[in-house]
Amino acid sequence: MYFAHRIFITSLCLFYDFFRPFPVCSNRKTRNEMSLAFERILAPAPGYPAQPTPAEGSEPRLNVAVVFTSVDATLAALRKAGALASRLSGCITLLVPQIVPYPLPLTSPPVLLDWNERRFRVIAGESPVETRVLLYLCRDRLDTLTAVLSPRSLVVVGGRKRRWWPTMEKRLARKLRRSGHEVIFTETE
Numbered sequence: 001m002y003f004a005h006r007i008f009i010t011s012l013c014l015f016y017d018f019f020r021p022f023p024v025c026s027n028r029k030t031r032n033e034m035s036l037a038f039e040r041i042l043a044p045a046p047g048y049p050a051q052p053t054p055a056e057g058s059e060p061r062l063n064v065a066v067v068f069t070s071v072d073a074t075l076a077a078l079r080k081a082g083a084l085a086s087r088l089s090g091c092i093t094l095l096v097p098q099i100v101p102y103p104l105p106l107t108s109p110p111v112l113l114d115w116n117e118r119r120f121r122v123i124a125g126e127s128p129v130e131t132r133v134l135l136y137l138c139r140d141r142l143d144t145l146t147a148v149l150s151p152r153s154l155v156v157v158g159g160r161k162r163r164w165w166p167t168m169e170k171r172l173a174r175k176l177r178r179s180g181h182e183v184i185f186t187e188t189e
Contacts, residue, residue: 064156073160093133098136102139149176151180152181155176155183157172157183159173161189
């Protein structure tokens, strides 16, 4: 009887711990697993004037980071970032965090890198200013973005039009704002 009672009390404690509102501490250390798959610097799209390059010893150029969310949303974000960067003689960095699921090793993503490289070359080719494409193979998108972005970066995120419930893109923009970055959210239809 005592043994059955002890199991019942232990199971009640486990049930109670499961529904606690605060996180339970863990001894396991988390580490940010990511790797840079490729980096390409692309010239402005044809038909746009070339941007003046800053002289040696002058102020560093403004870097506008655009986070890839979806093709349409990223194209809208690139247009917005291109307008900002061209007025301020800056450049654009397209950050592409590609999530690799845990059963696969980090070095072999489910989508071929050559295919992604061609796809992002076409997307970045629409930009009116110099665009650098950085593709990261990672396990967690937000951890990778916070590790890659310099503090107080200017970030443009594109997403679907406002709905009654926050979209994945809107939540990503809010989390980036909380981590100290200046975020511009561009809505698409």
